[in-house]
Amino acid sequence: MSARGEGYPRRMKTSQKTDDRDTGANLTSPVMAAFKVFQQELDTKHDKHERLVKLSRDITIESKRTIFLLHRVTSVPDVEEVLTEADLKLDGVRLNIRMIAEELRGEDLHQFHRAFTPGIQEYVEAVSFHHFIRHRTLISLEEINTKLVFVKEPEDTPESQQPMGTPQVLTFQVTPTDYLLGVADLTGELMRMCISSVGNGDMDTPFQVSMFLRQIHDGFSYIGNTGPYEVSKKLHTLRQSLSKVEDACYTLKVRGSEIPKHMLADVFSSRTAMMDQDEGMA
């Protein structure tokens, strides 16, 4: 206890407020020692957050590139080649997702969700686009998550607590919300694909896309406002995409019979120019 009486419970050298925050003298009190611990905890958390943000950005970039690649299927003869190349790119993305899973090992993923959600949504968009081109159906959340189960070889884990030879399984599971948001963004790409396929004289794809888009739209309408806020926001853009696609199909139907195929491309290239102007989507 201080000799000055019980009014001064803490020894604080007020004259010694230096700029060097970690001076030994300052760290002797319990309060300062406690804050040193808080500093370390917060730094660790922020560092992890930053690593996840970087991974998310890489995933976003590579997924976007994959989507651009996939759009080429409407204008090249060999669709399989494009799909195979896209597969390779997506494998690369999955490596990054695996690293996210590593970072999140033992953590509450919702604490860091904001860091990696943009990348994951972009990945869902890319992978569901790929799936639609090949199968003409919507990939399910389960199918997406099946591909995100990573098996660790025993040699990778020096301090593994598993018995020798047992591989460790690491998973990253996309949440239903991220899945929905990724699928919502997919509809924008589908709309573009529809318009460009029409411009190339493809008479089948536009109607397939239109039907598919309508089903997705109906699903989202069913969820309506009961889902997370971000999902309802996307519904508006989705309606616009659907409307553009339905208009394109209408034009194809009404005027397709009266215009020779080779001239159809011209009709749609002018319409496409008009539509692209009022598109606000990324």
Added chain:
Amino acid sequence: MEKLEGLPVTPFMDRDKDIRKVVQVLEQTAREILTLLQSVHQPSGFKEIPSKCQKARELFCTVRTHLGELKTKFPVDQYYRFHEHWRFVLQRLAFLAAFVVYLESESLVTREEVAQILGIEVVREKGFHLDVEDYLAGVLIMASELSRLAVNSVTAGDYSRPLRISNFINELDSGFRLLNLKNDPLRKRYDGLKYDVKKIEEVVYDLSIRGLSKELEAGGDK
């Protein structure tokens, strides 16, 4: 589309409602504790500090019960998914716990002590826990309360308390300077601390130039 309809987005709306109900009850209890402790700012309140702290601790029993109930409303490993629901009230409760402990012992409550008062954990893996940032937010709220207390102490005729509060807050400020904060709500709240420090320094200055604090030092050893 079955694939979309089957997705579990709606069940969480019910869980949210359940959580909100318990949080509202918690907020009510927090308000009661606050009303009780606010009375220390009045001149008459100073003498009654020990009994008020005692009563506050009794009210914290109720808080423990409600938090125990809150824990049951969601899966234990999804704390951060629902964290936003109770973040505000938990920070309030951390502040109230810190304030009670300060009034009792003029020391900074530890994170462990707050968790004990609230009947929750400190470490996430052990269960419903007190996040370090919520603890720190509670401490900062208390700092504002103490700057107000310094002012009212003088009005009530207690000239020594502001000096003690000043030392306490200055040490707190040094502690916070150790932290590398991001541009988040905690950082913004911390930015307010310097105004509390300044306000208290002015009180101390007013006392010392008028010789009021010297009077006390000369006069007694309490």
